[in-house]
Amino acid sequence: MHESSHILKGLKDQGHKFTKVRKLVLDLLIKSPKPLSSPDIQKAFLARKMPVNKTTIYRELAFLKGQGVIRELQFGDNTMRYEVTPDNHHHHIVCINCDKIEDVILEKDLDMEEKAIAQIKNFKILNHSLEFYGICERCQ
Amino acid sequence: MHESSHILKGLKDQGHKFTKVRKLVLDLLIKSPKPLSSPDIQKAFLARKMPVNKTTIYRELAFLKGQGVIRELQFGDNTMRYEVTPDNHHHHIVCINCDKIEDVILEKDLDMEEKAIAQIKNFKILNHSLEFYGICERCQ
DNA sequence: TGACAAACGCAACCGAGTTGCGTTATCATT
């Protein structure tokens, strides 16, 4: 049951190509327990004896992001990270000591807050980012 | 009236020096309606015919952050921004078209959420970052 | 199998942020 084939099929139907890089980038992101950076992905390719130019990785990530397949995150270290767009919206908690990252689901979501802010500030809110920073069990 | 003198006095009592750069960086951040990046600050110095080396800016920001005087923020463009540590915790809403940034105060804060997450994930939560992204009134 | 566009590699580049080291300015002490 490889989830990536289904996604790639959809992209192909829209005139995009089914390439090795595209499939592996997607597979890596699907399998990864935490968001990956472009350098992370390039290293993963290298580890599989499949060197890929960094430009290709950046372009592929931009493409998948543009297609809504993945989303971009930042955890305070000036490098973008990516994860497959989740079905159920969630956030992250990051250990500032060992960089452990876990998914977090809020008890109460931020929809009401967004509505209130949109009204008060006259913004049309498209999305938000929320990350918690702390010390994980092992590190404290 | 000049809030910076008070802060600088406190720093001086701890053995730190009262310099032109320190005072102006702090004044700029106090007066700015939105968080500033290191390049922003360097340009502000230049505009006042007071060129300052970028290393100095970075070191000063790191210093003020370490002292808890300012805090570091990120708005998805891979450049850190800084604002004076607020008395009342708040977040930000960013226009993805014109980069307008406004402060936002949540109706309900995230303390309860943090407690719940800390317990479930066994993390000791130190802080969090929450930014909303959208289109401002002028841009929509 | 041929042709077209998408995808790719390469090299050069950009800009935020860092580091090492020698110099200058602040501040307390005399």
Next chain:
DNA sequence: AATGATAACGCAACTCGGTTGCGTTTGTCA
């Protein structure tokens, strides 16, 4: 006011994530 200690500064060189232009390869479909 002169002295000395050290915080702060400037400079140059560097790191690294990310981008751009352009020529080449590869996937797709007729």
